[in-house]
Amino acid sequence: MLLVHSNKEDAVAKWRQSAGRYNAGADADAVRDGENNEVIQHKTDAAIPGAGSRYHGVPVPDYQPPDTIEDEVDREIEHELFDHDKPKDAWKQDAGPITPSPFLFHQTPPPASLWSSEPLWAERQQAVVAAFKDSWRSYAEHAFGQDEYHPIAHKGETWIDGGIGLMIIDSLDTMLLMNLTDEYNQARRWIERDLDYSKTGQVNLFETTIRVVGGLLSAYHLSGNDDLYLKKADDLASRLLVAFETPTGLPWANAKLFGTKLPSSYFDPNPTSTAEATTVQMEFKYLAHLTGKKEYWDKAETVMKIITDRVKGGNSLEGLLPILMNPQTGYFQGHEIRLGSRGDSYYEYLLKQYLQTARTEPVYRAMYDQAVAAIKKYLIGYSHPNNLLFLGELPYGANQPDKLSNKMDHLVCFMGGNLALGATEGLPVSEAMAQLTRSDLEDVKIGAELTRTCYETYNVTASGLAPEIVYFRVKDGYSKPDDGTGYQQDIEIRPNDAHNLLRPETVESLFLMYRLTGDRQYREWGWKIFSNFVKHARLPDGGYSALNDVTVSPPPRRDKMDTFWLAETLKYLYLLFGPQDLIPLDRYVFNTEAHPLPVFTPKIVDPGANWSQYVRGLATATPYKDLCNSSTTLSTYFHLSPSCDERSSTYSIHDFLLFPTFLSKDEQYLLLEACNRKLKRSLGKGAPYERGHFDGVIRGYKECVVSDWQKDAVRVQPLIDRVKSLFPKDTHWDVPHILDLSKHGEILAHIDNVEYSGSIVAGLSLGSPAIMTLRHKDDAKCWFEVWLEPGSLYIQRYA
Template identity: 55%
Template sequence: MIYIRWSINSTPEALLDEGQVFDDDAFERPVETLVQTQFHPPIHTPTHTPTHTPTQIPVVYDTIKWEERQNAVREAFKHAWGGYVRDAWGCDEYHPISHRGSNLTGIGIGFTIVDSLDTLLIMDLKEEFQHARDWVARSLDFEQNGNVNVFETTIRVLGGLLSAYHLAGNDTLFLSKAIDLGDRLLGAFSSSSGIPYASVNLALKQGIPAHFVGGASSTSEATTLQLEFKYLSHLTSNEEYWKKAEEVMFKIDSLEKLDGLVPIYLDPHTGNFVGKTITLGARGDSYYEYLLKQYLQTSRTENIYLRMYDQSMDGVKSRLVNYSSPSKLLYIGELLNDEFNPKMDHLVCFMGGNFALGVTLGKTVREVKHLNFKQLEDLRIGKELTKTCTEMYFRTATGLAPEIAYFTSLSGPEKDIYIKKFDSHNLLRPETVESLFIMWRLTGDVQYREWGWKIFEAFENHTKYEGGGYTSLEDVTSIPPGRKDKMETFWLAETLKYFYLLFGPNDQIPLDKYVFNTEAHPLPIFMPTRKVRGQGWNRQ
């Protein structure tokens, strides 16, 4: 591979000592060439999506044929999809080893199919998409007397339908199904505080409290419905979707926090936080993700979300960011009853890209002139955290990351990362690939593509099941790693989609035109047609 880049690996503190001016020249950036990429649109290209490579986006010259690698990802998707179609068509979940499917409730609500619709469109798999659309038209029925998780159903099914509606050229089939589902999910917001219950009965449209922590809802789950409900409101002019989602954020903003950081449970009856555990991992993660993305989704008109995001990131940097020994890997730990815990879920790895996205707001680093100290610091953290997350892959026997890693900050240890036996499984998660994709798009540094390809090869080597599909792994620290008989829907919806976009042209789903929901469903950025509360409520 041949490419040229400028690289100054100075921290903002070092730059201060050197008296340098903060601008984009202080960070590595690719050199522009005359090489152009080809645009590969989905089945329908929205009118505002550019049909050429914008001249201001730098293109790195190298000898690797990224189109071939992108096609390898497409073939991986077809292998996974083919096994599902043969063994589990119409079922919510797929079990490749036993060649069967299973449902979360009744006859299923299309978890795998709906979660994959926009991936099929983005990869231009026309026949497969038509097959899936036919199933949605003929078989997807939400009139089922069963309880489903509000968060998972919103991000996977509602988000999948809304993204498919947009990418398929405003196909009203998907919008009508989204409206039906959205109306049923509204029942979850019937608590006295407005904080949604953890589950909802689809037929009764009735919220159901969780069966743990005294019926508490997860903070991340209650605050990761907003992109979907606000976009549905925008499409339908039904303000109830918007108001229900927004009231949750209004309530959260009124609660006392620790430097912008929030505990991971909410009482739907009182609306107050439960417990003191703070993490950017499970039950906390996407709260912080959606603060930034709500600001971006409505064309940066709701400044309250940027303020909430900035405050929370100040808390992350002051209380949760730490460095391992001996390699000084940057990681984000947790607070357990005010005590720091050097544990990082793989789920946290979305934050590398999120930090960078918060700096550029979807544009490339090169397009953002005169980065200030905070922006430089956030970009540095994003880069270093993304590197740490790749090390969670590269330091195991399989080249794949565990579900959870522990870091040592003591002097003199032999290794930075420790993996406990109970945490050594891999579920085909997307968060590191997500950050690699975002970092590549924003910085143009081809290293992120190279790391991504190495990780993709590890997935191919160890999780591909020759009988069809891909499987989760029991233990990434051993060879063979052992298999789990399940292919998570996010392998199709997120992980492979992010790989595909990482190796593809930069103008396919551009980050200054779309926000990805937490299940990687791209939703278009829009301008609110009315004054909304988030544009400036009175803070308590």
């Protein structure tokens, strides 16, 4: 086994200039109603190389905020927010004083202040706090304790008799982060005195988990471990487990609460959506970690095991999944693939499960990367005539992957920020730049373009607010002719889709993109969106309502204020305008309802076993002799000379196998440190790089063999065993070999001695990116280059 530590900067530059071109096209009604798509029941300016204009993800270092939003407009928003007879600055008093302490919540490490150091943005934060207080005051006066609120009728309703605390619990952590002591104490008293889950009724598993269980767990952490919230979360989650009592372990869409009795199995004839079944994992895993109850972890992991089996078994489009599943069979139902409703948060939680458990579950990172590659290949479209990037849908799924629909839900807008989060794993681009791969930079660029598109769906309407669904006019595909209503040429809004539910997905991406890139334009866009919410959605006597038609101004109102307005939309706006160290993204992961949960290292199980099982399953499903490079890997990491035919009968391009993301970043660091320690023990501290190898092939190197990893064995051996699991069980293995190349070190062209090295060489590439060139021994014009990113596994076989 060869461990390569390479620093070939000139080769990397050459690759990026020539061969390293990204080609995305070469690879790789029970739940929601039809009307509103809802469940029925600091400054950092980091440039991104090669990403184009600001709209394409490049924060401009000398950028100044545009002057289109004047102070007069700010005063107008203040006037809309509060009673007109109050003094001009009374809204600041409503929101509370700008003070760094005491904080109502606990964060490790604590932020320096709740408020932006820039007065303008601190005031805008305060305006968001005032909007929250206004919304809460209306609810508390007219529907306190009810699950949902109708702010025009001043009435509430519950999902089941007595309610489950939906609005109150979904708002808890927003109150904590905004330091709203009175509102928080009011909510906590109700939870302590009045909330009881010993009741009978049916609730949606997904919505109850992300809003209520997630809200309670976030409040538990942020409150400094107030045991009230953990007990309530445990009580409710134990009752929700009945939904998992199916023939396969894939949950029913709904869970039936059985009052004071223990849950018992029941039958739900409806399919479950893929997103709903796979978006309870963060909450159940964190609850298992806190309580020590392994059952929560096992239920969540059983679902993911089913999904993993479907992906390995070829029941997906290169990691993209149909949106419905049958809990009785564990297989998909129908073919439609989309990133909107019923599909969206599956992809979100692949990444976030990996981040939440301190990167100890690399199987989900691998599945996420596979899915993102397929998104780039199949779902990206561009509008006409202005080339807005959008993520379309595949109505016929894998059966017709070339039939991309030009429809995009507002729900899809979470993906812009999610792509950037996946690239940097929570660090600002400026800090993560040295570790970002070409694919990572591409993800940030696409995320920026998608976020811009989502903003434009607001910007083109008369109200300045986005509709629920848009269609993009495309040059060669179907598009409805312009209906004369004045919409911009690229974006079409149909009458049934023109409503706005105060959704958070676009401002969620604005928050993430600002935190990760430092581009101030995202803040300005967020302020413009918030200003239009205040202008059009705020009710004269308090509260905010959804809107029926954003294409007219003023838009008619719809009598609904969903809980996510308080839980997500206003929270993300508050954080967007706030300081960078408030809920840092490398220490917290937001669930899909914007409840921040801390990163933790699991103790209740061995999460690394998931990855080993995944790789072993891959090897079992695909025999070693049949392993081959995917089309995504070939198009992204291989550069073939014109004379090199990958379909040649005399050799096979698949005799050189590449697994680009075999090791997570944490595993790379662990293994690299172990290799450096071993080199120091073997060669002595400060040993120089050798000028030349005995055979003249290697220059500028250090090397040693490893017969014993000593104290590092407990951490390193599982990584080596993971490599071995890809091979037949009877494979003979030599001891691992470490080769460390200096900055100018190189391996010259050579032919391996098969008698010495064997017919198979497996190598893990660590440190810096490198390029490996392989040339046919009988045809000098036939060669190919392979881009080796850190963490890559390569296998040379059948020499």
